[in-house]
Amino acid sequence: xxxxxxxxxxxxxxxxxxxxxxxxxxxxxxxxxxxxxxxxxxxxxxxxxxxxxxxxxxxxxxxxxxxxxxxxxxxxxxxxxxxxxxxxxxxxxxxxxxxxxxxxxxxxxxxxxxxxxxxxxxxxxxxxxxxxxxxxxxxxxxxxxxxxxxxxxxxxxxxxxxxxxxxxxxxxxxxxxxxxxxxxxxxxxxxxxxxxxxxxxxxxxxxxxxxxxxxxxxxxxxxxxxxxxxxxxxxxxxxxxxxxxxxxxxxxxxxxxxxxxxxxxxxxxxxxxxxxxxxxxxxxxxxxxxxxxxxxxxxxxxxxxxxxxxxxxxxxxxxxxxxxxxxxxxxxxxxxxxxxxxxxxxxxxxxxxxxxxxxxxxxxxxxxxxxxxxxxxxxxxxxxxxxxxxxxxxxxxxxxxxxxxxxxxxxxxxxxxxxxxxxxxxxxxxxxxxxxxxxxxxxxxxxxxxxxxxxxxxxxxxxxxxxxxxxxx
Amino acid sequence: xxxxxxxxxxxxxxxxxxxxxxxxxxxxxxxxxxxxxxxxxxxxxxxxxxxxxxxxxxxxxxxxxxxxxxxxxxxxxxxxxxxxxxxxxxxxxxxxxxxxxxxxxxxxxxxxxxxxxxxxxxxxxxxxxxxxxxxxxxxxxxxxxxxxxxxxxxxxxxxxxxxxxxxxxxxxxxxxxxxxxxxxxxxxxxxxxxxxxxxxxxxxxxxxxxxxxxxxxxxxxxxxxxxxxxxxxxxxxxxxxxxxxxxxxxxxxxxxxxxxxxxxxxxxxxxxxxxxxxxxxxxxxxxxxxxxxxxxxxxxxxxxxxxxxxxxxxxxxxxxxxxxxxxxxxxxxxxxxxxxxxxxxxxxxxxxxxxxxxxxxxxxxxxxxxxxxxxxxxxxxxxxxxxxxxxxxxxxxxxxxxxxxxxxxxxxxxxxxxxxxxxxxxxxxxxxxxxxxxxx
Numbered sequence: 001x002x003x004x005x006x007x008x009x010x011x012x013x014x015x016x017x018x019x020x021x022x023x024x025x026x027x028x029x030x031x032x033x034x035x036x037x038x039x040x041x042x043x044x045x046x047x048x049x050x051x052x053x054x055x056x057x058x059x060x061x062x063x064x065x066x067x068x069x070x071x072x073x074x075x076x077x078x079x080x081x082x083x084x085x086x087x088x089x090x091x092x093x094x095x096x097x098x099x100x101x102x103x104x105x106x107x108x109x110x111x112x113x114x115x116x117x118x119x120x121x122x123x124x125x126x127x128x129x130x131x132x133x134x135x136x137x138x139x140x141x142x143x144x145x146x147x148x149x150x151x152x153x154x155x156x157x158x159x160x161x162x163x164x165x166x167x168x169x170x171x172x173x174x175x176x177x178x179x180x181x182x183x184x185x186x187x188x189x190x191x192x193x194x195x196x197x198x199x200x201x202x203x204x205x206x207x208x209x210x211x212x213x214x215x216x217x218x219x220x221x222x223x224x225x226x227x228x229x230x231x232x233x234x235x236x237x238x239x240x241x242x243x244x245x246x247x248x249x250x251x252x253x254x255x256x257x258x259x260x261x262x263x264x265x266x267x268x269x270x271x272x273x274x275x276x277x278x279x280x281x282x283x284x285x286x287x288x289x290x291x292x293x294x295x296x297x298x299x300x301x302x303x304x305x306x307x308x309x310x311x312x313x314x315x316x317x318x319x320x321x322x323x324x325x326x327x328x329x330x331x332x333x334x335x336x337x338x339x340x341x342x343x344x345x346x347x348x349x350x351x352x353x354x355x356x357x358x359x360x361x362x363x364x365x366x367x368x369x370x371x372x373x374x375x376x377x378x379x380x381x382x383x384x385x386x387x388x389x390x391x392x393x394x395x396x397x398x399x400x401x402x403x404x405x406x407x408x409x410x411x412x413x414x415x416x417x418x419x420x421x422x423x424x425x426x427x428x429x430x431x432x433x434x435x436x437x438x439x440x441x442x443x444x445x446x447x448x449x450x451x452x453x454x455x456x457x458x459x460x461x462x463x464x465x466x467x468x469x470x471x472x473x
Numbered sequence: 474x475x476x477x478x479x480x481x482x483x484x485x486x487x488x489x490x491x492x493x494x495x496x497x498x499x500x501x502x503x504x505x506x507x508x509x510x511x512x513x514x515x516x517x518x519x520x521x522x523x524x525x526x527x528x529x530x531x532x533x534x535x536x537x538x539x540x541x542x543x544x545x546x547x548x549x550x551x552x553x554x555x556x557x558x559x560x561x562x563x564x565x566x567x568x569x570x571x572x573x574x575x576x577x578x579x580x581x582x583x584x585x586x587x588x589x590x591x592x593x594x595x596x597x598x599x600x601x602x603x604x605x606x607x608x609x610x611x612x613x614x615x616x617x618x619x620x621x622x623x624x625x626x627x628x629x630x631x632x633x634x635x636x637x638x639x640x641x642x643x644x645x646x647x648x649x650x651x652x653x654x655x656x657x658x659x660x661x662x663x664x665x666x667x668x669x670x671x672x673x674x675x676x677x678x679x680x681x682x683x684x685x686x687x688x689x690x691x692x693x694x695x696x697x698x699x700x701x702x703x704x705x706x707x708x709x710x711x712x713x714x715x716x717x718x719x720x721x722x723x724x725x726x727x728x729x730x731x732x733x734x735x736x737x738x739x740x741x742x743x744x745x746x747x748x749x750x751x752x753x754x755x756x757x758x759x760x761x762x763x764x765x766x767x768x769x770x771x772x773x774x775x776x777x778x779x780x781x782x783x784x785x786x787x788x789x790x791x792x793x794x795x796x797x798x799x800x801x802x803x804x805x806x807x808x809x810x811x812x813x814x815x816x817x818x819x820x821x822x823x824x825x826x827x828x829x830x831x832x833x834x835x836x837x838x839x840x841x842x843x844x845x846x847x848x849x850x851x852x853x854x855x856x857x858x859x860x861x862x863x864x865x866x867x868x869x870x871x872x873x874x875x876x877x878x879x880x881x882x883x884x885x886x887x888x889x890x891x892x893x894x895x896x897x898x899x900x901x902x903x904x905x906x907x908x909x910x911x912x913x
Contacts (some may be wrong), residue, residue, distance in 0.1 A: 035720055039532075039560060039561050039563055040563060043535035044534065045536070045540075046538075047537065060513065060514040060515070062517075063519075064517075066521070076517075080517070086592060086893070090507070090594055091512060112497075119559055124561070143723070143838070145721055186838055186839060188838060244775060262647075265647065266507075266614040267615070269847070270647075288552075309532075349518055385835045386834055386841070388845050388865075389831065389845070390847065390863070395490075395865070395910070397865060397867075421911045422913050449504075469913050471909070
């Protein structure tokens with residue numbers, strides 16, 4: 001296949017492109033669903049194709065094809081070059097890419113238990129196990145939607161500046177939506193996902209059924225014992241799961257350089273962060289946020305991005321100070337920097353754009369007991385359902401699913417739907433202590449048009465926020 | 474492409490499959506994205522693929538085939554067969570529609586001049602200029618042209634073809650960091666395309682939105698612009714699928730025949746809407762698409778169904794297959810009799826929301842959600858508009874439908890990144906909408 005990828009790049013240069021890259025991607029896998037105990041059917045995923053991106057006279061063009069012949073690829077290259085030329089006429093400034101060191105490399109993530117060797121019925125057993133364990137709790141869960149998915153992603157990336165990156169990354173995930181109905185009341189754990197890069201052994205070891213059991217038991221307890229959360233100014237301890245969504249939404253996204261420069265303005269939005277805010281304080285000393293694609297077996301794993309740049313951990317906030325944005329080559333050049341390898345494309349038919357991978361609140365040195373021991377009145381938010389954030393990533397809201405009252409340093413009864421509605425600056429300035437243990441949670445990060453849902457992890461350590469105006473529904 | 478479909482059907486039968494649906498696509502899609510008044514990237518997609526659904530003794534499976542050689546087709550079918558053999562059956566599977574059917578062309582869904590359009594950049598420039606003329610400083614957005622051919626063959630005697638086109642634009646205009654507006658235009662034939670109207674609307678709202686103050690919180694009468702209400706109805710469209718209800722993702726669970734909205738509210742799915750961005754002659758099992766009333770004068774009438782789910786519930790398909798998951802084509806909120814001016818004059822003290830995004834649910838079955846206004850937001854007081862910012866709609870879906878107090882008489886067809894199922898809706902006035910904001 002690499003001959004065809006190299007052919008695409010050569011052809012683009014021949015047709016007048018100043019820069020060209022081609023990316024072959026092949027995805028093979030299986031997905032299964034089970035709805036209220038019924039197997040919903042099997043879906044076999046098998047797709048491949050080539051995407052070509054070029055710069056011509058400072059304009060950018062992209063075309064893709066899933067017909068993998070020389071003629072068809074040549075046709076796609078021709079279209080990309082033509083589109084780039086036409087686009088260059090509606091530009092004020094030429095698009096330029098940062099200078100980078102490129103490599104010829106090949107890497108893969110190994111599977112101990114290769115999901116290709118496992119039959120669909122055996123994979124369905126994983127879902128059946130969730131069914132059985134959930135039923136075994138005796139909690140009434142009338143609606144149960146379960147999903148399993150595995151995919152092997154193979155890629156070959158070549159550009160006109162000497163990059164050649166070949167990779168093979170397997171990804172497995174299980175998700176569930178469980179609706180608990182007890183005592184005339186209903187609570188829900190929707191779209192809960194467990195996901196990894198690697199083999200089936202990672203799902204088996206993670207035991208998604210244990211998470212499901214924990215969820216339905218917590219929801220039952222919430223129904224029977226839940227009380228109103230305290231209102232007004234209290235202390236709030238957020239779990240790694242809640243810290244994860246908060247760093248993803250209010251740190252990761254607004255630090256995406258394409259958003260900062262307005263390229264996403266009509267879709268995924270803009271940012272309150274401006275280029276001159278590097279070095280500015282955004283949170284307390286306790287807050288460090290790291291973005292790291294290289295975490296082994298992570299859901300957002302990669303070692304080279306989709307522009308061929310080598311990945312590394314990126315410190316978005318260090319000790320409360322904005323230290324780095326997420327960049328691709330286009331926006332690294334605008335900032336006068338080198339790319340930090342945040343360019344990702346979800347498939348051969350999508351352009352690489354600036355994306356997160358695994359974003360987390362770095363650990364501090366507090367044990368969980370130390371975090372809560374001097375809280376007189378507060379809330380511990382363990383998981384969340386409803387969440388959203390504005391266009392500029394400044395005004396956000398997270399509503400607790402599982403949450404508890406903290407009183408005089410002790411965890412007490414569950415509380416219903418405590419609402420954290422807060423600005424980004426207030427959120428990160430309120431953190432006065434961070435726990436020792438980091439935990440990660442998977443998600444699908446949406447951005448781009450057409451949409452590119454990319455796998456990410458988000459998480460971190462527990463964090464304590466002081467004097468938070470907590471609300472009730 | 475029917476030769477490919479027939480080959481797949483023949484081979485599938487030879488292997489012993491029962492129900493078989495072969496849906497072939499040939500698609501040409503072009504995109505021009507723009508930001509800061511210039512084109513950021515232009516793209517082209519050409520795709521040829523077959524979506525395949527097969528059943529084997531109540532076991533169901535699906536895949537898409539992109540490499541359409543006979544060898545690969547046979548290999549794919551054999552893979553499906555061997556994977557399905559050991560699986561447990563889907564006990565609530567009741568088959569696909571019995572064809573053949575007769576189809577009528579839907580007016581204004583195909584236009585050769587879109588197929589032959591060489592270069593769509595001039596439309597982008599027209600939209601940008603319209604927004605700039607209204608006072609915008611920065612304009613961003615996306616334009617698409619579409620040309621699709623569909624070839625459907627089923628084991629129940631269906632052979633159906635349709636060819637469709639479309640062109641659409643979504644434009645967002647900015648003045649400062651906090652002042653923006655949004656407009657869209659989605660049509661199926663070129664002579665109805667009006668990119669300037671999208672640009673102008675975006676620019677006008679941005680201009681009106683200058684120097685916003687912090688918004689209030691509490692309960693307010695809210696006028697939703699069609700762009701904003703389309704977002705909510707697009708989320709609701711998913712919840713009208715019987716599949717979503719069974720899976721625990723719908724506030725309409727167990728509410729058939731009940732009042733779920735104010736009686737002035739009638740909501741339909743119209744699969745055969747002329748010039749509708751989601752219109753199609755037939756659904757995925759070949760049933761001719763139609764108009765289905767989901768909520769009639771406030772009463773919930775039906776979920777959207779395919780043949781199998783309809784049989785399960787002892788009723789008829791609504792022609793919304795999706796073989797696994799029935800889905801809406803074009804959601805329509807029937808307009809009322811208010812002019813835009815009359816609607817605004819109904820509001821003594823309220824809020825006008827021009828757009829929302831990021832609608833998320835605390836509980837799908839209860840319908841509790843929040844969504845964030847984006848672009849211009851205005852306090853409406855005795856006909857005057859005053860720009861505000863930083864508020865959130867926090868409410869319940871059914872309560873919003875029940876609180877609809879007045880509907881504009883003009884309908885707008887909305888389809889963009891945040892409104893994935895096309896929606897036709899007028900301006901909508903809802904009373905006592907929950908508004909919250911961050912206080913720190």
